[in-house]
Amino acid sequence: MTKYRINKTRFVDQTKTVSFTFDCKEYHGFKGDTLASALLSNGIHLVGRSFKYHRPRGIMSCGSEEPNAICQINADTNLTEPNVRATEVELYEGLRASSQNCWPSLNFDIGGINNLISPFIPAGFYYKTFMWPKSFWKKIYEPLIRLSAGLGKSPSQPDPDIYDHKHEHCDVLIIGGGISGIISAKIAAKNNLKTILIEDKNILGGSTIYQNNKNFIIDNKKSNEWLMNEISELEKLDNLIIKTRTSLAAFHSYNYLLAKENISDHLPLDKKNGDIRQRLWKIRADKVIVAAGAIERPLIFNNNDRPGIMLANSVKRYLDFYGVSTGLNNIIFTNNDSAYETAVSLFEKGISVKIIDIRKKSSSNIVKNAEDLGIRIYWNSTVVNTFGYKKIKSIEIMNLSEDGSNVTGNKHKIQCDCLSISGGWTPMVHMHTQSGGKLDFREIDQVFVPSEKSENHINVGSCNGDFELEEIVKNTNNKVKKFLNISKSGFDKISVLCSKELEKKNIWLLPNTISESKTKSFIDFQNDSTAKDIKLALREGFKSIEHVKRYTTTGMATDQGKLSNMHALGIIADTAGVKMGTLGTTTFRPPFTPLTFGAIVGRSVGKFFDVVRKTSIHEWHVQNNAKFENVGQWKRPWYYPINNENLHEAVQRESKTARDSAGILDASTLGKIDIQGSDASEFLNRVYTNAWSKLGIGKCRYGLMLNEDGMVYDDGVTTRLGENHYLMTTTTGGAANVLSKLEDYLQTEWPELDVYLTSVTDHYSTASICGPNSKKILKKLFPNKDFSDEAFPHMSYQDAIIDKIECRIMRISFTGELSYEINIESKYGKSLWENCIKAGEEYKITPYGTETMHLLRAEKGFIIVGQDTDGTMTPIDLQMDWIVSKKKYDFIGKRSLYRSDTIREDRKQLVGLLTDDPNEILEEGAQIVSELDKKPVEMIGHVTSSYFSPNLNKSIALAVVKGGKKMKGQKLFVPMENKNINVTVSDFIFLDKENKRINA
């Protein structure tokens, strides 16, 4: 045993030594230790440097509220994790921890200079200082701020661990495995309710499990013994799931809760075995009982942040749970009775202890117990200063004035190596407020407590503001019975004896002989904000707690102000002279403690990140060297390089071949909606801008769909398969939204229409063959079919058979070439495609991808919805007036086409752009201006599509330009970083305006 491991407990197995390193030095602890308890057992308090002033900081608490002891685990590996609280890390063999925020070392930290210049860097320093001179920002200030920002280091490699998600439903979920949680769980589970109990520590029992003080007796047993017995009974219950090492992350509405279970974090490296590291539980509970406990408050006085200054109840836990004394010469500084339990425990283990109490007296049993033991108590006193740079050495105390607002008498210096502070308790109301619950302020002990309104959750125990053992046990029993509608429980006749606190006193900021502007009374230890900073913020006019918080950064560190928020509020209330209850609190947001990204994403990583959709022809594309692009979830061939062609070279070749001979495109990804019903024609009339009633069976028509605001939403060709049967195609990306929009109108506006919609996108594969030789290829594929223009004209469809399989041939064109699209059941898509390729071989048919498709259609001036339009373009803006029916009484978006805004003539309109230098290719998205000298430069439009056309042997572009319709021939400029490109507005149909090619 080390000098500080003074006690044997049942919670730490002192026969099992565990070795670990801290800052590369090897130490030993025992199985059951946390990193913090193991460090303390080795006499180590100094574990980190503070964020702003780089002051030496020590372990302060024993739980999730820890502000100081945040470490980097397994640094320099891809498993590394920053900002881990040493108080929560279970010790395992081979654990490597290091301190953060110090350089070159924890003991000698250059950043410590910030402590000396601290008078010059108060709250808001950044906002005030980095404003000027402007030129300093980019070269000096920003790099400087980036250098000092952030805590710890993130790993540079992908996380190798596996994370898991699990959905669970239960009747009752209990958050917290302390005494009130255990009582609740037993009542619920004994009444045949499926119950889950979660506890963030590895052992149930909270702080009662090591409470062996004789003043706390339940049913004639010491409270820890009574509770151990209860826990062993609990473990026998079938319908109770107990999850330790599981912390609640979020409590959402409708009792939907997220909890993170640590599965292998505590195992030695060689036993992790690639198992799941953490599991995120997604629990939907009928009823929730919050038994989250309370967090001890620090006290705010000058230099209250030295290593060795700890929360009093944590000192007791280290002693009675881990068997570690945090010092051999202790002083306890308190404003309440609970710290006396620590004093008695220390004394009973033979450790020197003195008590400083800001109250004038206390007449409770536990205080009498301490007095009887002969522990020296300094009543009505306060600490005014502390000494010792890397570890506390001594303190100075003074008497308090009558009203507690000042100090009187002489300073008295006392030596110590640990100062345990206790400023009372703060109920953990985080879960309650996350779920939407409100809070009441209780004046007598200055706490916010839940104001119960929900039918679906309650708070019990100290998170409900019940701090005394008798209250906790009896109130929990009564509340849970009522909540679960149970008449009797095993706890109805329980007898509880406990010490009761009668005298209460709280001073948020303890007085001093010097003004607070010269003191460092820390409120937020992790973000280094002091009482001085809060007062400065108030002087500068910040009144709302939310504003003060952000200005001073109080409560904004990784601990989210678990220790600091109440003091900040109290000091604001005192300074502003208002009641604390009227200030309200800052918002408690999930997660309660930080979650790993791994736990959040679970298994949705790598190839499971999102669905990938592939056409049935995909394999052929892969074998033929296609480069793919993502279009929504689809993988579409982008281009098919031959040898070492780059994108440009491949596209030039593909588009030339397609126009000169033949090309083939996998068009399977286009959305396909099967429309049937006696009102199908009427329905299309209403959703498209053009007329549909007169479309003959077997004919195809291009349609443009608007939103109700008149803006272009989608487009595609729809084919009339029968009297009451159509096949609509949509854009690849828009398919799902179009179906949903059509369903919306059908179900909600026009329920009288007899129309049924079915998505058949995945049902059919489509091979689209274009080019002057396409007809010859089709003839080879379908020798019995008449492909003459008379028998099979443009914009018509016919059924056909290939290899005994039925298919549909549409003669439609998105390239301006003679073109046929063959639709076949998806499972035959690849064989159809291979047949096409084979038949096209003698014409050097080229497969082409989306890039060539885009180029070919741009040559022809066909728009792509979403590329040439952006939700602000009407068909009139696109110069597509021809497709907007004048005769139809109504269609979606019609009325909006003549709103005062949509008829403006200076709207952005689609035009063609030709560069003066035909080899210059514009950048898509580039801005367009008409006057270069005008300041500020006025942007009148932007380039939407731009390519070099091998068929025209010049660059072409589509653009939207204000008032562009009337600008044909006008010179404009596209300013780029290093030059201005001269362009001329042109027609946006660059090739074959007469439509000769589709009938070639």
Add this chain to the structure above:
Amino acid sequence: MFVINCPYCGERDQSEFSCGGEAHIVRPKQPTELSDDEWAEYLFMRKNIKGVQFERWNHAHGCRKWFNMVRDTSNDKIHAVYKMGEKPPVI
């Protein structure tokens, strides 16, 4: 995340649904007869109430049916769920 009682499928998680905004805004039967202001009223103006609001919801990842729902936007309490075409309940 709340639980919605789809009138066709029963209770499901909110993640299966999408919200379609305020309910009972009927598309005008004769849009061409409306002034710009009247059309804008239909097209753009929504109440966005803090409190009890009548909303359209779609069971997008389920039966794909649209229905109406009365929800208190301040606390997400759902007061009623009813099919399209049914009379809104008095809340």
